[in-house]
Amino acid sequence: MPRTRTVRADLVIVAGLVAATQMSWGVVIPVMPVLAETLDASVTDLGLLIALFGLGRLFANLPAGRLAERVNQKWLLLVSVVAVVAFMALSGFVTDLNQLFVLRVLTGIGGGFAVTVGNAFIASTTAPERRGRALGTLHAFQLAGGALGPSVGGFVAAWSGPTAAFLVSGAAAAAFAIAGVFWLRSPQRQHPSESIAAGEAPRRRQWxxxxxxxxxxxxxxxxxxxxxxxxxxxxxxxxxxxxxxxxxxxxxxxxxxxxxxxxxxxxxxxxxxxxxxxxxxxxxxxxxxxxxxxxxxxxxxxxxxxxxxxxxxxxxxxxxxxxxxxxxxxxxxxxxxxxxxxxxxxxxxxxxxxxxxxxxxxxxxxxxxxxxxxxxxxxxxxxxxxxxARRTRPVPQPEPAEQATAAVAA
CATH class of the missing domain: 1.20.1250.20 (MFS general substrate transporter like domains)
Structure with missing residues (x-):
């Protein structure tokens, strides 16, 4: 993980937000068939409920990436995670199958924004020579969240019912979002370092x-x-x-x-x-x-x-x-x-x-x-x-504490 305290705190918070978002998706896997049964949903409807989350993420990725270049990445990430928490909570109280369809799409959109912006945040605030470890840490948190989700969802649903699983799914995300408000730094610019490919800087293209x-x-x-x-x-x-x-x-x-x-x-x-x-x-x-x-x-x-x-x-x-x-x-x-x-x-x-x-x-x-x-x-x-694909290697750079801190400071 990056060595400076500021970068390390940012990485932990962003990784926690992404992991909590992934866990929110996984929590409902054991719960969705039960909820679908109470709404008289067919097997086809159940498959559609699962697919709609992925469809929402698919639609969100490109707009999320463009917005991450134009607005404050910190607040865009936090708003996305809060949206996931809100949509998940509402899903536990639906009384109509069509309502659940809409909420699954909206939850997927929020999740797509969170994961895309989280990756862009770490990529833009980490020097190339440490980027692999930082993004690897983020990926590990993301996998852990996805792996824990179904287990947590099944246990909570068995203990307190399907509605409780939807509510609990957003608790970790809400906790990291609160931490992010106070401790997550807002990057002013993308990191100035670039990699070189076979001695030649990457060319910029519109498309x-x-x-x-x-x-x-x-x-x-x-x-x-x-x-x-x-x-x-x-x-x-x-x-x-x-x-x-x-x-x-x-x-x-x-x-x-x-x-x-x-x-x-x-x-x-x-x-x-x-x-x-x-x-x-x-x-x-x-x-x-x-x-x-x-x-x-x-x-x-x-x-x-x-x-x-x-x-x-x-x-x-x-x-x-x-x-x-x-x-x-x-x-x-x-x-x-x-x-x-x-x-x-x-x-x-x-x-x-x-x-x-x-x-x-x-x-x-x-x-x-x-x-x-x-x-x-x-x-x-x-x-x-x-x-x-051309070969890349990081550009070696000195790493004084002040420089690393300034790269992610608001």
């Missing part, structure tokens, strides 16, 4: 996706979200039950291995990213994790599933902070917010279509077709990135 490196990292982001939401969260459970005959508890163990590796190794991965460069980490990690995913086709026992999941989770976690750090390196200083918004739009699009595409493939051709598709998507993305 970011005309930059082949920007397009390449967005394709990588698409493949990563496709594998996470379509592969790990949809396809792996299907294979676990149908192919390996695993129980719910055993599947929980496998998913816990993936989540634990992703969270536990983020710090080490960020250090590797800052020391050896983003591209040097992204390419081998993506290739190994993508090729290892093929192992799920042959995993017919609990032990095999754990081994494959460990390898996939290990190299997925290594690549995670390098991807966002690379994005921050190549984006023009004044376009950090838009770059994050575009990257997350590619990812959320993959999260929406991934389960659908893989579901069709599994239904008509079997589980192996889904596994090969996930593996091929990641492999092609890694090769595309290898061939098209």
């Amino acid at each position: 970011l996706l005309r930059d082949r490196s920007m397009l390449a990292i967005c394709i990588v982001g698409f493949a990563v979200f496709f594998a996470r939401f379509g592969g790990q969260q949809f396809l792996v459970p299907v294979l676990a039950y149908d192919q390996a005959g695993m129980t719910e508890a055993q599947l929980g163990l496998v998913l816990g291995v993936i989540a634990g590796l992703n969270i536990g190794l983020i710090g080490v991965a960020g250090w590797f990213t800052d020391k050896y460069g983003r591209k040097a980490v992204i390419i081998p990690a993506m290739l190994i994790s993508s090729l290892a995913f093929v192992g799920y086709s042959f995993a017919s026992t609990l032990g095999a599933f754990i081994v494959v999941s460990a390898v996939v989770g290990l190299f997925t976690s290594i690549a995670a902070p390098a991807q966002v750090a690379y994005l921050a390196d190549i984006a023009p200083v004044a376009r950090q917010g838009s770059a994050v918004g575009i990257y997350r739009t590619f990812g959320d699009l993959a999260a929406l279509i991934g389960p659908v595409v893989l579901g069709v493939l599994v239904e008509h051709h079997g589980g192996w077709a889904g596994v090969v598709t996930v593996s091929a998507c990641g492999t092609v993305a890694a090769i595309w990135f290898w061939l098209r």
